[in-house]
Structure formats: structure tokens, C-alpha cells
Amino acid sequence: MLRLLIVEDEQLTREGLADLIDWASIGIRIDGLAANGLEAVQLLAAQPADLLLTDIRMPVMDGLQLIEEVRRRDWPTTCILLSGYGDFEYAQKAMRLGVTDYLVKPCSPDDIRSLFVRVAESLREERRRTDRLKGIESRLRASVPHAKSEVLRQWLRHPPVVTEDRRLQLKQLGMSVAFEYPLVIAVRIDHRSLDRYDERTSDVKLVTFAASNIMKETLEQTLMQPIEIVLEQDLLVAVGNGLFEWMEEKVAAGAAKLKDNLQRYLRLSVGIGVSDPKPTLNELHEAFREAAEALEFRFFLGASVVYRRDAERWKAGALPGRLRQAEMLRVEQAAIEHLRAGLFAELLNDTEAWLTAFQGEYTQSREDIHGQTIAFLSRMLQTAAEIAPPGTDVDADPARIREQVHGVDTFEELNGIVYRYIRSVVEALQSRKPMKRKVQQALDYIAERYNESGMSLAGAANALFVSSAYLSSLFKQELGVNFLDYVHQFRIEKAKALLQSTDLKIQAVAREVGYFDEAHFTKTFKKWTGMLPSQYKKETQL
Structure with a gap:
């Protein structure tokens, strides 16, 4: 049962609040009645209450002074305000003092009951979370690494509860990160990278474990600070510290190096989301949400590394x-x-x-x-x-x-x-229909010149003595693809043959098929094949 203290200077109202509602049916018992704030402080000092329902205007000590005293003494009491229509400014101040909710007089017993049902459930849920955290802390000596991961997961998911001291928990757990300015780097392994493991759980767990070790070592080297790593949902999550004013270049270098190392040692392609730094670890759940949201925007932006601010700019500039x-x-x-x-x-x-x-x-x-x-x-x-x-x-x-x-x-x-x-x-x-002569000529033109960097629709149209619009429409109608997409697909097929049959480096293959920017070639290759050139080369040469 949750204990409730009712504070109201009018006796009839005070007794009505106690008697007109079946408090036991919602798991609450009346622990005391007080006529003013001073009486309430004396009762709370003798027996702290879980819930406090107080009027604003009272003699001796009013409701706001009572709430201030509760906060000053750091009593774990959830405060609910009973106010009149003319008490709006007082109610605003009370909310700033941390009042959970308020009722406006006159109010019906049903209104009061509904509010306390909601508040009581919220308080019970908070206590359940606190109990879970205490349970985790009690297992620290037996399994510190496991407990550390569990606590980090709780911090990534939820804000702190009232009784939680994360600075103290950092010290107790021996975590290597600092309390101030945490940031989150979240990594998701691309689906195709895990296809070769045929969903064999032990293999996937082993690869994930190896990836977390590479992640920790790489980021600690590039960021030049200790990093905590935890697996949350389907993400590998790194927690570090620092403001972007002096960490931006290191974070960019670390993310790029991590992407390269995971590809080199484990043949994993990944997406990386980076949060903004937060004031303290009490806001770690916000940093995690930002990093995870940035990863979701990778689907739209196409980049391997997405910062939270990039996602915000994309949203602001959306068509x-x-x-x-x-x-x-x-x-x-x-x-x-x-x-x-x-x-x-x-x-x-x-x-x-x-x-x-x-x-x-x-x-x-x-x-x-x-x-x-x-x-x-x-x-x-x-x-x-x-x-x-x-x-x-x-x-x-x-x-x-x-x-x-x-x-x-x-x-x-x-x-x-x-x-x-x-x-x-x-x-x-179209397989049983003869191809139009101009389309066949265009295909021959592409086959002869596909590795020229200046290949374009306008150039092909000029060579065939037709307009660009006509050739574009003809391509779509006859082949179901636009001209440039056909050129890219033709080049990628040539690149695949070279990757399978030669030892040429990726940059050399790109130049052989008409791409003089390796990054553009890699992006185009992944668009049309679903994998990176390096992945394709390793898998086809096994």
C-alpha cells in the first residue's frame, strides 16, 4: 500500500477527501490528515509518506512552503497540488518545484481517483525500476562486467529514477567513462554482412563479440580516451565523452577507422550513428535515441556515418x-x-x-x-x-x-x-520483339566507350543523330531502364568480371570501367549489387 498524507485547512474538505474515495481499492491508505503545512512537516518527519495531496492557501505554512520544505529535506514524497481557479501563478511555481500534478477545485471524487490511479501506477513503475537497479547492484561482486552492461543498458533506455545517483554508480562499477558530456556512437551491422553465417546463432555471437573488441580498441586509439561498449537491441553501442568543439575531428577519424577495420578484419559493412554530446550521464538515453535515429536516417542519406545534426538538416531541408x-x-x-x-x-x-x-x-x-x-x-x-x-x-x-x-x-x-x-x-x-535499330546502335556505342569518363546521354544522342529526349524515351520503352542507369549497370558487370578474375586493386578496377572517383564507384557498386566491391571480391575469390 502507498501511504498518503492529505493537507487541507478546511475541515469538511479535508475529511471529504479522506472519506469520499475508496483509497484501498487503488492501493493507497490514508496515513494522516493535516490542517496546514507545519502540521504536515511534523507528520512527515515522524513517518514519511509516499504521496502528498496539499492545498495552496493555508495558514501558518502554505502549500508551496510545504513543498519547498519537502524538497529541502530530500524526502522521497510525490507531491500533488490542490488549487483554486485563481491560483494559476502559484500552480506554476509549484510545478517548478517538482509537483507531479495538480487538481483544480472544485473537483469530483472521480477526478481525484483517476489522477491518483495514474500517479500511483507511475510511482510503482518507478519503484520497480529502482528495485531492478538495486538487484543489478547486488550482483556486482559476482559479475561486475555483466552488471556494468546491464546498468549501461538501463541508462541507454531510461532517465534516472528519483533515488538514483549515477555518479556514485560510475565509481562503484568502475566504469571508465566520465559523468559529464557523454556521447553515443551506435553501430549496426548490415544485413548482407551476416548472410554468410546462415543464422547460426553461435557464429553470429562470435562475430558480434569480435566486432565489439575491434570497436573498443579502434575508438580508444582514435579518441584517445576510455570507451564503454555494450550490445543494445541489434546495435553495438559505444559511450565516450567530449564536446564537438574539441572532439569533432577525432570522432570523424574514429568512425572512419572503425568502418575500415570491421571491413578489413571481419568483412563486415556497417552503418554508424553519432549523437550530440549531453550535459551528463543522466541524459544518456537522449544521446542513444539521437544515435539510433541518425542510423535510421542512413537509409535516406546513404552515408556510412551519420551525425545527429546531419539528420536534423535533412529533415529541415526535406522537399x-x-x-x-x-x-x-x-x-x-x-x-x-x-x-x-x-x-x-x-x-x-x-x-x-x-x-x-x-x-x-x-x-x-x-x-x-x-x-x-x-x-x-x-x-x-x-x-x-x-x-x-x-x-x-x-x-x-x-x-x-x-x-x-x-x-x-x-x-x-x-x-x-x-x-x-x-x-x-x-x-x-520485349524478348520476342526485334530491338529498334537506334537502341541497338546506342548499346554498341556504350559497349565501345563505357570506360570513358565523359560518357553521357547527350554524347550518345549526338553520335546517333537523334535528340537526347528521343533517345532517353526510346531506352525506357525498349529496355525499361534510363540511359545512365544502363551505363552504370553495364560498368558494374564489367567491374564484377575484373574483381573475380584479376588481382587489380579496387581503385584500378574503378578506372578500368570508367570511374575516376573510387568513392563514387563503391557507392554505385553497392547500389546495384547490394555489397561493397571489396566484399564481392573476397566472396567470389574464396
Whole structure:
């Protein structure tokens, strides 16, 4: 039972508060009644209460002075204010003093009961959390590393409870991080990197353990400070300290080095999210939320390392004209109708508009976008299978679609999957039709000059004596792909052959196929294959 002290100078009101409500039914018992703040302080000094319901205006010591005294003596009492309509300024001050809630007179017994049901449950939940923390602390001597991880997880998930002293816990646990200015670096391993382990739990745990060791060693070297590492949900989380004014370059170098080391030693590609520093460890849950949110924005931004401020800038600069759900459904229907009519250029244009709509405003999660994409592709492939000539093979396996879509880590990779499916559909439906002469000439032109850095739609159109718009439309209609995407896919296929059959370095392969910026080549390769060139090279040369 929670103990309640009622403080009210009017006797009838005081006794009515005690008698008109069935306090026992909500797990509360009346521990005392007081006519003013001074009487309440004397009662609390003799027997502290869990809950305090006090009026504002009272003789001797009013409600605000009582609450100030409770706070000064550091009594663990949850305070609730009973105020009149004219007491708004007093109520505001009370809220600043840490009052949990307030009731405005006159109020019904049902109003009072409802408020105390909510407050009592919140207090019980806080105590349950406190008990869990105490349980963790009691096991410290038996298992300090485990207890340290459990406490860190609690801090990452929740703000501190009233009785919690994190500075003291740091000392008791022997944690290496400081109390002030914590920041969080969260790492998520890309889905494809774990595919080779066939979901064998022991192998995945071993790889995760090795990754956490590499993470700790790398970040401690580059940040030049102790780091705590913990596994939270599906993320490897590093907690360090420092303000960006003097840590920014070190954090950037550490994140880049960590990404390289995980790829080099474990063949893992990862996404990294970095929070803003927070004033103290009491706000660690906010830092973790920021780092995890930054990781979610990696899907849209495509970068391997995303800072919280990058995510905020992306949200602030998002395109204002996002298509509404009804409009997106209209575009989907138009795409299906164009597919049925054999208007493949229009199908591709509709799909480009549909994909662009997702980037207009950050209102949908990655899971939502995955689900809509799977539904759209399944519908498109089913339609293609229905209209395809007999004997034409259209891959419409929904399980394969789900696997591929859920395996992507960025929105750009998702685009690549959608466009590859459209190209395969158009190729299947056009397989028995002769290719237009200008398209074949354009393909020959690309095959001869694909490794030239200046390859462009305008250059190919000039060579074939047609307009860029005509050649672009022709490509979409005949091949189901736009000109530049075809060039990129052609180059990537050539790069894959070189990676399989030669010992050329990645930079050399990139130049051989027409990319003179290795970073651009790597990003393009991952978009169209779902893996990094280095991953592909190692896996195909085993």
C-alpha cells in the first residue's frame, strides 16, 4: 500500500477527501490528515509518506512552503497540488518545484481517483525500476562486467529514477567513462554482412563479440580516451565523452577507422550513428535515441556515418511537396495500367515519381517503405506474369522480393532493386520483339566507350543523330531502364568480371570501367549489387 498524507485547512474538505474515495481499492491508505503545512512537516518527519495531496492557501505554512520544505529535506514524497481557479501563478511555481500534478477545485471524487490511479501506477513503475537497479547492484561482486552492461543498458533506455545517483554508480562499477558530456556512437551491422553465417546463432555471437573488441580498441586509439561498449537491441553501442568543439575531428577519424577495420578484419559493412554530446550521464538515453535515429536516417542519406545534426538538416531541408497516400496509390495504379498497355517509358516515369515521393518528408519509417515497396513490386510482377506471352519467364516470387527488399540498408539500394525488377520485366515482355535499330546502335556505342569518363546521354544522342529526349524515351520503352542507369549497370558487370578474375586493386578496377572517383564507384557498386566491391571480391575469390 502507498501511504498518503492529505493537507487541507478546511475541515469538511479535508475529511471529504479522506472519506469520499475508496483509497484501498487503488492501493493507497490514508496515513494522516493535516490542517496546514507545519502540521504536515511534523507528520512527515515522524513517518514519511509516499504521496502528498496539499492545498495552496493555508495558514501558518502554505502549500508551496510545504513543498519547498519537502524538497529541502530530500524526502522521497510525490507531491500533488490542490488549487483554486485563481491560483494559476502559484500552480506554476509549484510545478517548478517538482509537483507531479495538480487538481483544480472544485473537483469530483472521480477526478481525484483517476489522477491518483495514474500517479500511483507511475510511482510503482518507478519503484520497480529502482528495485531492478538495486538487484543489478547486488550482483556486482559476482559479475561486475555483466552488471556494468546491464546498468549501461538501463541508462541507454531510461532517465534516472528519483533515488538514483549515477555518479556514485560510475565509481562503484568502475566504469571508465566520465559523468559529464557523454556521447553515443551506435553501430549496426548490415544485413548482407551476416548472410554468410546462415543464422547460426553461435557464429553470429562470435562475430558480434569480435566486432565489439575491434570497436573498443579502434575508438580508444582514435579518441584517445576510455570507451564503454555494450550490445543494445541489434546495435553495438559505444559511450565516450567530449564536446564537438574539441572532439569533432577525432570522432570523424574514429568512425572512419572503425568502418575500415570491421571491413578489413571481419568483412563486415556497417552503418554508424553519432549523437550530440549531453550535459551528463543522466541524459544518456537522449544521446542513444539521437544515435539510433541518425542510423535510421542512413537509409535516406546513404552515408556510412551519420551525425545527429546531419539528420536534423535533412529533415529541415526535406522537399515540401510529398505526395499523399491517395496520390501515391494513384501513381501506382497508373504504373500498372502503363505496364498493361506496354507503355514502358511511362511505367518508368511513374516509378521514379513514386520513389521520389518517399524522400519528400520524413514521415514514414524504413519498415513502412519496405512494406509498400514489396506490395508494389509484387503487384507489378503479377501483372507482368498475366500479360506475358506463353512460355515467357517472369520472376514473381514474393518470398524473393521480400528477402531482397528487407536486405537493403539505404534508400538508394532500394531504388536499385526496384529499377532492376522493372528492367527484368521489360526485357521479359520485349524478348520476342526485334530491338529498334537506334537502341541497338546506342548499346554498341556504350559497349565501345563505357570506360570513358565523359560518357553521357547527350554524347550518345549526338553520335546517333537523334535528340537526347528521343533517345532517353526510346531506352525506357525498349529496355525499361534510363540511359545512365544502363551505363552504370553495364560498368558494374564489367567491374564484377575484373574483381573475380584479376588481382587489380579496387581503385584500378574503378578506372578500368570508367570511374575516376573510387568513392563514387563503391557507392554505385553497392547500389546495384547490394555489397561493397571489396566484399564481392573476397566472396567470389574464396
